[in-house]
Every structure is written in C-alpha cells, then in structure tokens.
Amino acid sequence: MALLQEVTSSFLRRFRAPPASLHRIWASQCRHASTEAVAQETDELEVSSFLQAEGPTQQAIERFDPAGVAKRRNRRLPPSRYQFRSPRYYRGPLHPHQPPRPSEPSSREFAPGPFSLPRLEQTYHDTLASDYMVLAYAHLPPGQTAFKKGDRLRRWEGDSPYFKNRPLRGPRGGDTLRLLRKPVTFRNVPQLQRVTVHTMSSDAINSGAALHVSGMVLQAITNVRAEAHEVKKSVAGFGVRAGMYLSLTCELKGEDMYHFLSKLVDVVMPKMKDWPGVKGSSGDFSGNIALGLKADEVALFPEVEVNYDMYPPKLIPGCHITIHTTATTDQDARLLLTQIGIPFFGKLVN
C-alpha cells in the first residue's frame, strides 16, 4: 500500500510541476539588487593586512622628524642613498631597470600636475553646461518625423551604365564636407578643448631680440614655454627667407587654458579701449573661434603690466588667440563663448 502511494505521488509530482520555461529559469537565476540583499562590501574583499593595520601611534607621529634626523647625522651618506636617476633609455620589458611612468615624480618626463581647480572649469560644469543643454534642445512633437536632409554624397543619376558603382559625388558648391552636427545631449555638450596663442614679429627678421621678447611675453601671459616656427617658403616681397624663425605659438590645455581665458575675459577685455567684440564672421565652420589682440591690449595682461618697463619699447607683440572647442559648428562654439563672456559683434556668419 505504501509502495503504491509512493509510486502514485511521484507520478503526480511529475505532472504537478511541469518544467518551467528556460527563459524563466534564466531570469530567476539572475541576481538583482532587489532579489537579494546587497552583501556587505567589505565581506567580498580579500583579507589583507592593509585593512587590518592600524595607523601610526600619536607618539610616533610627534617624534617623526626626517629633517631633524638628517641634521643630527654626523657621517655623510653614500650618494646612492639619496640620489636616483631613472634610466635614460628603455631597454625592453625584461631589463631589471624599468623606467617609471611619466606621472611618477622620479620620471624624466614628469610634468608637475594641476596646481588648482580653475574657477572657469567649475562654472562650466556647474552652471554653463546645463544651461547650454537647455538652450540647444530642439523639440520634436510626437508624431512628427525629423526633417531628413538629402544625401551628403550624391549619387550619379542617369542612363549610363557606368554610373552604377561610381564613387559618390560631393555636395553642391564644393567638395569639402562640413562636420556633422550631433544633437546636444548631456554627454555631448560642447566644451573648451585647447587655446592656441600665436604671434609673428616682422622685427625678428632683422633683430633676434624681438623674437626673444615675444617669447618672454607669451610665456608670461600663458604660463607655457613658446615654440618657435621656421618660415617654410621664402617670399622676397616681405624680405623673408625660408628657415628664419619669425613666429611663436603656445598651446594651452586644461588648467592653463582655463586660467588664461579667465584672465582674458575678466581682466583684459574690460580694459580694452573701444573694442566692439570678436567679429561675428570669426570661425572655421568646425567650432573654433579666433580673435586678435593688438600690442597695447597684450600689455593689459597683469603679468606684462607688472614689469612693463622691463620690456624694450615697442617690442611687446600683438597675438592671435584661437579657441578650439568640441563643438562642430560655429553657432555652437559662439554660444559657448558667449556664455563664458566673450562678446560678438556684426553679422554672425556660420
């Protein structure tokens, strides 16, 4: 009787619980935050002496005085104890002396990192970027499709059979394609990328001092060492030969760029006399805007004004400032720069 019951119950069990679908089994085995209580993070970490170790005692902290220990030392240490030069050449991954990463202070390529959090950068991320997103949003009512532009590269239309796989033609009016403009989203807001400050002095044709003075001025206002450029082609009309060093550029990125633009917008531009603003036609159709400063206006920078007498008269140069942004059109770049505080005048050409 018991055996019969067992047989019938096992038989019925098979019918009562039909196999669940594979999809359900899969979904049930996936762990979500809601299905299981989140385990303590520290439980998942490996046991390590770092977590168990206590810091130094208060007495140890108070007695720590490396400079004092060095002063009280009578004997002289061997040079190897305090001198280290990282290897000059990379000799492969198996060599015992590996060069340190460029971010290490002991590396030969180390460049000291950011010294501050620039005000303009913070303002951009906290205030300007969100305003930009709101301004650049283009609403599409439900049911409407976006306006579809024609093909950028046009097909060859006609009877000829040779048109079939021919490379597509460029747009009307010229073969250069403009950059595609992606809609502005929270991941895509145009940002400042870099600033190039450039100056060319024709005085440098005759005197070498003029180029040095220009370099000093550029270095003072940008905090970056200027790079000199050769003339590529001789032009007799200007009295210029190939190979002459006549121009300098400074490329500013990151912290230097933000500090430079803050100075330009807050200190220099308000002091400029009868300055209407940046020309509305400025822009290279790819989101980079350029402006020029005359010699008198460059002298308004605080770093130049402080020791203005030290520079030889009339050798402080003017310069071109190109602001590169991640915008792909002129309007987007101009909107960003207007938010930063740069005024534009005249007809805006896109």
Place this chain on the structure above:
Amino acid sequence: MNAGQKSARRIAASNGPISRDTVCFSCLHRLTHPSRRNASTAAALAETPSAPTQQPRHPNPPVTTAKAPRKAYQLLASPVLSRPPLLTRDLTSFEKAYYLYQKRLNERLALPFTRYFYYKKGTPGDAEWKRKIKVRETPARDIGVYAAYGDEGWNDEVLVGDRTAERESVVEALVRDAEGKAIIDEEVVGDENKNGLAVAGDAKTGEGQRRDLTKVEVERPVERVTEADRANDMRSLSRKMDRTLYLLVKNREGRWRFPQDRVYGRENLHQAAERILVQGFGIDMNTWIVGNHPIGHHQMNYTSGGAPAPRLAKITPNRLVSTSRDRAEYEQEEYGEKVFFMKGRMMTGQADIAKNEYGDSEFRWLVKEEVEEVVTGGYWKSVKDILAER
C-alpha cells in the same frame, strides 16, 4: 560560449532544444538545473514567451487618439528660478594636499626665478624682495618655507597635520606679503648690546633696518561664510554662496512649491514664466528664463477616494495677458493639474512677497537637500532630477 550573458539569454529565450555545442557547461548546468531558492520557479507554469517580432517601429510615435471625450487638465507654468553658485567649492583635503605637493615639485623642476626681470637693482622693491626671500626661501607665497635647490630640497613632503595647504594659511601668507611683512614671524634673537633684549631680524645687520613709516592697509578677502549663513536666513541670496539656491514659495494651501500659475490666452510657457515671476515677486528681480521649452513636468490628478473627482474651474482673464481677454470668463471641468517647469536664472535683485498676487505667504531660497525636506513626496519625485547637485 562566445559572449557572456546576452547570448546565453537569447538561447534560453528561444525555448528550443539546447545544443551542447553552443552552450557552455556551466550555463548548461544552470539552465537544466533550476535554482530552488525562489518560490516562483517551483510553481511556475509553462509559459511560452512570444517570439520577439522584429517590426520596425516609428522612432517618434504619435500620441494615440483618445476614444473617450478629452479630459481637460489645468495647465500651469512654473519657473524654477535658481541663483547659480557665486563661489567655487571648498577643496577636499586630498585636493589640498595634492596641489601643495605638485607646487613643491614644480619648484624643484622649474628654472630659478629671474629676480632682476621684475625688480630693478637698488629699488625699494628689490630690497623688500631680498628681505622676504630670506625668510621664505622660495618665490612662491603659498607653499610655506621651502628651498627647492637647497640642502633640504629633498624634504618636499609636509607632515601629517600641516596647515600650509589650508585656505586660511594661504590667505594669511598673501596678506602678510602684501603688507610688507615676511610670511612667517622670524625668530627673535637676543642682542648682548641691548642687554639681552629681543631684536627681530638679523642681529648682525642691526635692528631698525626696516621702519614702518606708514602702515600698509591691505584689504582682506571677504569671508566665504556670510552673515546669512550664520543666521541661516533662508530668504537671503547671500547664503550658501557655493551652492545653487532655488526659489520656493508657500502657497495659500500651505504647501511649499516652485511659484506656479495657469497659462492664459495664447501665451507660451516662456512668457508665462516671466509673467509669474513679476506677478509673484514684483519687478525688482533681474531674471532670465532659459530656453522656450520646459525642463520637467509634474502631474497631479484630482481624486477622491481613488476615483477621479474633476473640479470646476472658473478662468478669468489675466491683466497682464492681452490674448486672455479675447474670451470672457468661462468655466472648465478639470481632472487634474499639469505643471511644466521652466528653467530660470537669477542675476540681481530680491523677491518681494508683498507684491504677490497669488496669495503666497512666504518665500525661501533653498538648496537641493532643503527642497527635499520641505516639499511633498510626489512633487519631489518630479523635481529632483532637474535640480543641480551643486
């Protein structure tokens, strides 16, 4: 198996026989041995999931036409007026330590300071420079006393608890430097000629080397924490200068909300937002409504015990909206409220609750956390993602 979860999930969803060639052993084991932890798996019915149809869908589908008569909602515009942060945020302790260390490393790598380019020989400025550099050993004023190329150049790291990187120390050093003093008080040295009396400065060169004829008054930087912060005056715009402040009002029902009002006539949301600010707080506010479209919305349906309870609203023309006068006063049955939030920026001025035309009793400028405390749950849900963190 080639990829991770997705390909296995696709095979699981296909509901066909699992081939041992395409599914790896561990996934095969999991699929054939369902876990017994979840009660639902044991009692699950055999449901065949519908095969996903790959129909191309309209990217911007229209709102479906209603079958029943359209319900009217009260259409409201609500300017979310914010005063953006006026000060940079405080640096974290890690940032302070990092920047100080990087500045000291820069001292060790940079070329020496060209003093005669800035101070002409023999000028008072040069004398002042020589006096000051002796004390602080470096041209920089915000890294403490540190000689990068001296004997103790190796000692570039500061000890735990050092206050050199703190803002107060930097400000103090800069102010002292501007006043003409050395950034730290020099050690007082006793002079035997003066009967052991203390003499400041270099005893060899003698006292009285520097005479303060006029006391240089240097303007100290204004404090970041203002009176309004200390008094926690929630109506002040000078409170919490490093955060974004939002303008909220207590409406006639006693609820804290962003200022809101109905949209009248043919005005658009931008115009409505500007009008609401004027009608709610007077004209002494210099504001800018950003863009023509809303940044968020909130819907509240009128219900009574779960069932919809429409209210009859009387819409009178608004004195500031000329197109609302085209139609005389009319009535409308409304099933709820739809509020559209418009982003606004405050430049100068202050709100004046005395000029309020909506019966709001008070206003406050609050940061995001304070808005959460003061506003109801459903409203907060609609509003929390449009407020800035800082």
